[in-house]
Amino acid sequence: MxxxxxxxxxxxxxxxxxxxxxxxxxxxxxxxxxxxxxxxxxxxxxxxxxxxxxxxxxxxxxxxxxxxxxxxxxxxxxxxxxxxxxxxxxxxxxxxxxxxxxxxxxxxxxxxxxxxxxxxxxxxxxxxxxxxxxxxxxxxxxxxxxxxxxxxxxxxxxxxxxxxxxxxxxxxxxxxxTILAALWRKLAINCLINPLTVLYQCKNGQLTQQTERLTALAHELAQLLSAAGYPCTAEDVFAQCLQVIQNTAQNTSSMLQDVLNQRRTEISYITGFALAQSQQLGTSHRALLDLHSQLQARLQQLGLPLD
Missing domain, CATH: 3.40.50.720 (NAD(P)-binding Rossmann-like Domain)
Known part of the structure; x- marks a missing residue:
């Protein structure tokens, strides 16, 4: 084969x-x-x-x-x-x-x-x-x-x-x-880690300094996953995110690697997809919208595609 x-x-x-x-x-x-x-x-x-x-x-x-x-x-x-x-x-x-x-x-x-x-x-x-x-x-x-x-x-x-x-x-x-459930959970973690490493220009481990923002995003992402048919709590999402941050503390996220190498990011398939689904399903998304907008603004400053 x-x-x-x-x-x-x-x-x-x-x-x-x-x-x-x-x-x-x-x-x-x-x-x-x-x-x-x-x-x-x-x-x-x-x-x-x-x-x-x-x-x-x-x-x-x-x-x-x-x-x-x-x-x-x-x-x-x-x-x-x-x-x-x-x-x-x-x-x-x-x-x-x-x-x-x-x-x-x-x-x-x-x-x-x-x-x-x-x-x-x-x-x-x-x-x-x-x-x-x-x-x-x-x-x-x-x-x-x-x-x-x-x-x-x-x-x-x-x-x-x-x-x-x-x-x-x-x-x-x-x-x-149940691969779709796994993909949704990974989407949530990607939304929490990848964009913030770009905005703060940091390795994954340094995101432990952003607990207030991570908590707000975890709350909205838990609502989104539950509305999509994959029930979870904000505490679950935050705990899983923190575990990934600790396990990959010295790693540079894939999105930050793309930015550092002046490559197009996968924003449309991470925060863009989550935001569109949240709007469609009617879940709260103020923190997610702020994150996506700030990420787009940063990409625009760097001359990179916004999608």
């Missing part, structure tokens, strides 16, 4: 390196000929620094463009949320009713759009705590061991047998029949 991975970012390269290292067929799908040539100049290898190791390994990796004719059996979508739908659209003709699509996007909104784009194809959403970053293109550092929660986005089915490949590659995962 072969895996294809859309997106050569940190998670895409992490999955490609680990599968290839375990001798499981895996191919990166790259955006254009320029990216393909860049990988070829590196000898068609990913430089992979495994977690806890001091020296990187050069991992041979196959790569191709979206226009390649090879059918896709298993597709991992590892690009940013704002690129995900277009990326899947570019390989849609290579998928069949027997294909499986695995989504690793932050936030919410892109997953549902892809499920609508691929009726009749099994779409599996993920919530991952794996930590990785690129020091340069195709140079991947596994910065933090985590696990990936997986489940069907539509029509729950038994765990797919292809995930035995992940076990062989020592990729930690758990299967769940």
């Amino acid at each position: 072969s895996w294809h991975i859309l997106g050569p970012g940190s998670l895409g390269c992490l999955w490609a390196a680990r599968l290839s290292q375990a001798h499981i067929p895996a191919s990166l799908i790259l955006r254009n000929q320029h990216r393909l040539a860049a990988l070829q100049r590196q000898g068609n290898q990913i430089s992979y620094l495994a977690y806890g190791q001091s020296s990187p390994l050069d991992i041979a990796i196959n790569a191709q463009l979206a226009s390649h004719p090879q059918p896709i059996e298993r597709l991992i979508v590892a690009c940013k949320a704002y690129d995900a739908v277009a990326a899947v659209e570019s390989v849609k003709t290579r998928l069949s009713s027997n294909s499986g699509v695995f989504l690793l996007q932050n936030g919410m909104g892109s997953q549902q759009a892809i499920a609508q784009l691929l009726p009749g194809i099994r779409v599996i959403a993920a919530s991952s705590t794996e930590g990785a970053f690129l020091t340069q293109p195709f140079h991947c550092t596994h910065a933090g061991q985590g696990t990936t929660l997986l489940g069907d986005l539509v029509h729950t089915q038994p765990e797919p047998t292809c995930l035995r490949d992940w076990q062989q590659a020592q990729i930690s995962y758990q299967w769940t029949d």
